[in-house]
Amino acid sequence: MLDLIFENPSLLLMMEHFDMNIVVRNKTVEQICNENQINQQVFINVANLYNGFNIANTKDIDRSDTESIILFLKNSHRYYLDEKIPEIHDCINGLYAKNNIPEIRLVGRFFDEYSQEVKEHLNYEDVVAFPYFSALANNREHYDSEDKKFSAEEYREHHTDIETKLGELKNLLLKHIPLKQDGSLRRKLLTSLFELEYDLTIHSVIEESILIPLIKKIEKQKKIG
Amino acid sequence: MDKCRINIAVIEPSAIIYEGLSNILLQEGCSHYNIYHFDNIEEISCEIPTGKIDLVIANPALIKGNIKTFNSQKRTGNSVPWVALIYSFFEKEIVDLFDTVIQITDSPEAITRTIHNLISLKCQCKTESREQLTPRETDVLKHLVQGMSNKEIADQLNISIHTVVSHRKNIVQKTGIKSQSGLTIYAISNNIINIEDYQE
Numbered sequence: 100m101l102d103l104i105f106e107n108p109s110l111l112l113m114m115e116h117f118d119m120n121i122v123v124r125n126k127t128v129e130q131i132c133n134e135n136q137i138n139q140q141v142f143i144n145v146a147n148l149y150n151g152f153n154i155a156n157t158k159d160i161d162r163s164d165t166e167s168i169i170l171f172l173k174n175s176h177r178y179y180l181d182e183k184i185p186e187i188h189d190c191i192n193g194l195y196a197k198n199n200i201p202e203i204r205l206v207g208r209f210f211d212e213y214s215q216e217v218k219e220h221l222n223y224e225d226v227v228a229f230p231y232f233s234a235l236a237n238n239r240e241h242y243d244s245e246d247k248k249f250s251a252e253e254y255r256e257h258h259t260d261i262e263t264k265l266g267e268l269k270n271l272l273l274k275h276i277p278l279k280q281d282g283s284l285r286r287k288l289l290t291s292l293f294e295l296e297y298d299l300t301i302h303s304v305i306e307e308s309i310l311i312p313l314i315k316k317i318e319k320q321k322k323i324g
Numbered sequence: 325m326d327k328c329r330i331n332i333a334v335i336e337p338s339a340i341i342y343e344g345l346s347n348i349l350l351q352e353g354c355s356h357y358n359i360y361h362f363d364n365i366e367e368i369s370c371e372i373p374t375g376k377i378d379l380v381i382a383n384p385a386l387i388k389g390n391i392k393t394f395n396s397q398k399r400t401g402n403s404v405p406w407v408a409l410i411y412s413f414f415e416k417e418i419v420d421l422f423d424t425v426i427q428i429t430d431s432p433e434a435i436t437r438t439i440h441n442l443i444s445l446k447c448q449c450k451t452e453s454r455e456q457l458t459p460r461e462t463d464v465l466k467h468l469v470q471g472m473s474n475k476e477i478a479d480q481l482n483i484s485i486h487t488v489v490s491h492r493k494n495i496v497q498k499t500g501i502k503s504q505s506g507l508t509i510y511a512i513s514n515n516i517i518n519i520e521d522y523q524e
Contacts, residue, residue, distance in 0.1 A: 201512060201519040202509055202512050202513050205505065205508060205509045205512065206509060208505070209505050209506060209509065212505065263502060263503075264503065264506075266500065267500065267501045267502060267503060267506040268506075270499065270500035270501055270506075271501065271506060271509055271510065271513075274499075274500065275499070275509070275510050275513045275514065276509065276513045277513060
């Protein structure tokens with residue numbers, strides 16, 4: 100595991116999302132997964148995403164892994180809301196303090212609207228989608244009220260929307276907004292945006308390529324059973 | 325940063341020659357080439373009219389019995405240059421049908437140079453249209469950020485809705501920005517509108 104982290108430090112963030120201790124000593128990936136009761140397949144698939152590869156195969160991921168995937172996703176929500184979004188917010192405010200121009204005020208507003216959307220989406224996952232998935236995986240009864248029904252389609256649209264808006268912000272900051280005196284702030288802002296985007300992209304892939312197919316599988320089994 | 329993509333079709337039955345040629349073409353600095361492999365001239369006939377192919381490199385042996393097809397291909401894609409890839413003897417009249425030749429004995433630099441010269445003209449006109457908004461697109465943008473609908477813009481500028489939509493498409497493509505609030509920031513940054521004009 101140590102070698103992998105030296106190779107790609109973003110794996111530290113991934114381990115944090117899995118609630119793993121990042122003091123890895125000389126443990127192997129297998130040992131770490133066993134200690135944390137996480138299916139090695141899940142772990143390797145996610146690590147592959149962080150290393151820039153596609154999902155290899157998900158056939159050994161089953162119902163019992165639902166909780167650990169949800170744990171991972173919930174922790175990444177915390178990371179976006181409590182760490183990344185405030186960080187970006189502070190950068191924009193810092194820029195505005197130095198360059199009192201309307202563009203920055205508008206960028207600030209643009210980002211506020213954006214973070215509001217992200218919050219709503221994440222909240223929807225926390226409140227509607229995840230409890231439903233959990234209940235399904237643990238064979239508990241769960242009643243969807245009509246207005247709070249989960250839909251995979253809507254889910255996907257949310258994701259594309261969230262990704263497009265981030266892309267626009269990057270375009271504005273890299274191509275269009277001229278600023279005097281922004282020192283290293285603009286770079287910091289962009290770096291944070293890239294980091295947020297990187298993790299969000301992986302987040303969407305995990306939801307769409309691992310979690311949703313798994314849920315569909317469980318739903319199917321239920322119908323048969 | 326955003327180089328234009330150049331699609332190159334290679335019609336060559338030998339896998340080893342095709343692979344070698346692709347490798348040479350994809351070397352440093354030419355990563356914006358997409359290379360597609362075809363076994364014969366018929367396969368390419370449905371691709372050329374779509375305008376997807378920018379250049380064809382072909383083994384003249386495949387043309388020999390198919391001069392008719394070849395000529396009609398050249399006519400349909402009249403701006404698409406054809407390059408002969410020569411590694412044995414061919415009659416002059418076959419080779420003359422091509423725009424230029426590369427020899428199997430040419431150095432990699434010579435080959436990339438030949439190809440590059442043929443498409444550099446194409447590349448330039450593609451990239452130039454990339455950056456600046458045309459005056460008409462700027463007009464559309466001005467109205468757009470004031471929250472007008474496509475129909476209102478069309479009436480205002482005396483153009484069809486269809487034209488407004490295609491202007492909007494180009495604006496999105498050139499700026500990389502879709503949403504109205506994003507476009508507003510773009511318009512203010514580029515002095516297309518004044519912040520005073522912008523009704524919040």
